[in-house]
Every structure is written in C-alpha cells, then in structure tokens.
Amino acid sequence: MKVVLAGGGTAGHIEPALATAEAVRRADPGAEVTLLGTERGLETRLVPERGYELALIPPVPLPRRPSPDLLRLPMRVRSAVRQTTDVLRAKEAEVLVGFGGYVALPAYLAARRAGVPIVVHEANAKPGLANRVGARFTTFVGVATPAITLPHAQHVGIPLRRSIALLDRPASQAEGRAFFGLDPSLPTLLVFGGSQGARRINEAVDGSLDQLLEAGFQVLHAVGPARAEAASAASRPGYVPVPYVDRMDLAYAAADLAVCRAGAITCAELAAVGLPAVYVPLPHGNGEQRFNALPTVSAGGGVLVADGELTPSRLAAEVTPLLGDRARLDAMGAAAATLGRRDADDRLVDMVRRAAAQKSVGG
Incomplete structure (x- = not known):
C-alpha cells in the first residue's frame, strides 16, 4: 500500500x-x-x-x-x-x-x-x-x-501506541514503580495534564500533597516542562515530580489511580489499560473533553470534576477514599476496561x- x-x-x-x-x-x-x-x-x-x-x-x-x-x-x-x-x-x-x-x-x-x-x-x-x-x-x-x-x-x-495497547498493568506494576523510584508497596496516584502540564491540576496537587502523603499514599506527578526546575527541588519521599513522562506505559503500570485532563487519547488509553481516573476536563473549546470522559464516568470507571471546582481540598476529598479502597479501585478499573479498545x-x-x-x- x-x-x-x-x-x-x-x-x-x-x-x-x-x-x-x-x-x-x-x-x-x-x-x-x-x-x-x-x-x-x-x-x-x-x-x-x-x-x-x-x-x-x-x-x-x-x-x-x-x-x-x-x-x-x-x-x-x-x-x-x-x-x-x-x-x-x-x-x-x-x-x-x-x-x-x-x-x-x-x-x-x-x-x-x-x-x-x-x-x-x-x-x-x-x-x-x-x-x-x-x-x-x-x-x-x-x-x-x-x-x-x-x-x-x-x-x-x-x-x-503498542506499548500501551499491549500493557498488562498488574504484571508490570513492579517494573513501573522501580522505573520511577517509587515504593513498591504504597497506593500510587499518577497526576498528569498533557505534554505541557496543567496549572489548575498542579496547584491542586501542591495544596493537597501533605495530606495525601500523610494518608500513606505516593504521588508520581508530571508537572510540565515549564516547572521542571522547581519540580526537581520539590522531590521528597513519596513525591516524584517529573517534567514529562516518556514511558506512559510504565506510569500507567505504576499507578492505582490517575488525576488528569480528558483528552480523547487520555480517555482511550486509560480505558484500554483499565486505570480508574479523576477527570478534570479542560474548560475550553467546545467542551469536548467533558464529553470524552462521560462514557467512562457513566460506566463507573472514573469521576468527573469541573476545572473550576478543583481545589486542593476537593482533590484530597476525591482521591483519598479511592486510594484507600482496593476493592473499589479494582471495580472501577474493570468498568473502565469494558470501554477500552x-x-x-x-x-x-x-x-x-x-x-x-x-x-x-x-x-
């Protein structure tokens, strides 16, 4: 051809x-x-x-x-x-x-x-x-x-990408956590906002980070290239900030839950690998990101939070009960996977x- x-x-x-x-x-x-x-x-x-x-x-x-x-x-x-x-x-x-x-x-x-x-x-x-x-x-x-x-x-x-389409999350979890220097046993939150990061999401994580770490969770945070220097300085036990994630397959494998935007590719990848997420749609354009996330959210595979409502306290309120409930995370992941291709x-x-x-x- x-x-x-x-x-x-x-x-x-x-x-x-x-x-x-x-x-x-x-x-x-x-x-x-x-x-x-x-x-x-x-x-x-x-x-x-x-x-x-x-x-x-x-x-x-x-x-x-x-x-x-x-x-x-x-x-x-x-x-x-x-x-x-x-x-x-x-x-x-x-x-x-x-x-x-x-x-x-x-x-x-x-x-x-x-x-x-x-x-x-x-x-x-x-x-x-x-x-x-x-x-x-x-x-x-x-x-x-x-x-x-x-x-x-x-x-x-x-x-x-084949690395994501063929990913077996449970089988690759140890490799993913080792790759990013994460604890192999702690519930893990993956935060990303696209290739450039997302200011609203970054600010919500900054404000809720102490509470998340004190709850016994760890955070892998793609902050965006603009915050690369500050991210390196902010690194501490349980918090791994990176400018950009080149190995999204291993990031998905390492995570139990994601906080992210709702671009079409993101929604498709999370559904394909069965990773539950808190979706924070970009509030621009014709509102397509909200509509991208709705099928997964309606199926029980994710939670939808409006950009303007994502405060540090709201982020902690959504994430903490989910990361602390293994059975619920598994059920949400299975629900998301029903929509994955x-x-x-x-x-x-x-x-x-x-x-x-x-x-x-x-x-």
Whole structure:
C-alpha cells in the first residue's frame, strides 16, 4: 500500500496517526507511509523520531468566530490543497487517512480532487469541522466511541501506541514503580495534564500533597516542562515530580489511580489499560473533553470534576477514599476496561485496506 496520513498539529492527532502507521507496516511491511504536517506542529519532532517521512503543507487554522483570518481562509485553503495534491500525486497515494485538525481539511479536499479514497478517523466526542467535511466524501469513517455522530461511522476505538495497547498493568506494576523510584508497596496516584502540564491540576496537587502523603499514599506527578526546575527541588519521599513522562506505559503500570485532563487519547488509553481516573476536563473549546470522559464516568470507571471546582481540598476529598479502597479501585478499573479498545489500530488498518482496494478496483 501507498498511504498518506493527515494527522499533524497536536499530539491528539499525531499519536493515532503514528499508531496507524505502525499498524500499516505490520500488515504490509513493504507499505510506503507518508505523514502530512505543518512546520508549527509537534509532528516535526515526533514523526522523524519514529522513522516516517513527513511532508509539510501550510497550516489552515479554522477561525471559531468572524475575524480578518476568516476572510483569508479561502486563499489559504486553496494554497494548502494545491500543495497537498502535489504530495498525493508524487507519492502515488492509494488512500488518504485523516485524523482531523489543521492538516486534515486541505488533505480531504485534495484527495477528493485527485480521486484518492479517503478514510476518516474521529477521536473526539464532538467532531471538528475538518472531519465533518471529510465524512461527506467517504463511506470509511472510524470513530472512537459509538456515541460519535458522523455519516457512515463505525466504532473502531482510537489507535494507541503498542506499548500501551499491549500493557498488562498488574504484571508490570513492579517494573513501573522501580522505573520511577517509587515504593513498591504504597497506593500510587499518577497526576498528569498533557505534554505541557496543567496549572489548575498542579496547584491542586501542591495544596493537597501533605495530606495525601500523610494518608500513606505516593504521588508520581508530571508537572510540565515549564516547572521542571522547581519540580526537581520539590522531590521528597513519596513525591516524584517529573517534567514529562516518556514511558506512559510504565506510569500507567505504576499507578492505582490517575488525576488528569480528558483528552480523547487520555480517555482511550486509560480505558484500554483499565486505570480508574479523576477527570478534570479542560474548560475550553467546545467542551469536548467533558464529553470524552462521560462514557467512562457513566460506566463507573472514573469521576468527573469541573476545572473550576478543583481545589486542593476537593482533590484530597476525591482521591483519598479511592486510594484507600482496593476493592473499589479494582471495580472501577474493570468498568473502565469494558470501554477500552486495544485493537483499534488493526481495525482502522482493515478499513484502510478496504478503501485502497476500492481504488484498485476502480482504477
């Protein structure tokens, strides 16, 4: 297969694209895989690190409200579509897989112009504009949960890194705790707020830390790169602050409970590995993070706390009874796991192969 993946911009778009790229290569070791991105996205670092070719196109940010940028949008779209069409033709693409975001809209329009079959993957509970457009051009639409509404949607889950999709948390707990220098026997709270950390969550942990440690718990806290120096100075027995977690699989294995945002990837990973969580949705955008967490929370696999309500006392009140109740944690983890999909990458690749076969048949 010759596949082009449009998944640039944020980690929420890039990671599923890279997981899909790896699954394409497993299914077809000779496959030619190219990822589309922009100069301003994380893909400029992540894609080459994983060994994939990256083709850059101009970013096309979609204004949320009337502004001068809205007037310039048609010209930007035309330029990006033209350059993306050149990439598709140069790569002789047999299928275009889009994951939403800045890169996906021109990619869908270019693929339609070039006659390249399209596969759409939507991770968020509320689909963005790019995927709402792309879903009109294809019958191959994969979604993270059954509740996502798009034409021709099929529930496949979210493609995840293999280290997480294949993780056996209980079997890897000792390794995870040793990796981060944690006590092998203490109930463990994992706190993270995305690649940059989350100020509200960090402040709540700072204010409740003494109470958590006195209760006999330990905390692995990804504070974000901006707080790296301060985090190092704050380290003490029972509290392990780190700027960023590169081995999320081992962090999940080490933890009994998480406190985190509710990005689509985070929700999918926690469900796949069966780790209960206190979700604190980012209060921006169209409210999609709250909707991302709701299926797990409704199933009993997590707790939802509004960002504005996350004080140190509220954090301690939510976390302390959970970490002190092994049976409840196990029940919550089992409930979360009922929503997890560990084979989403293979499911999506099956869709990609069917789309590519359609082009082959159609000539």
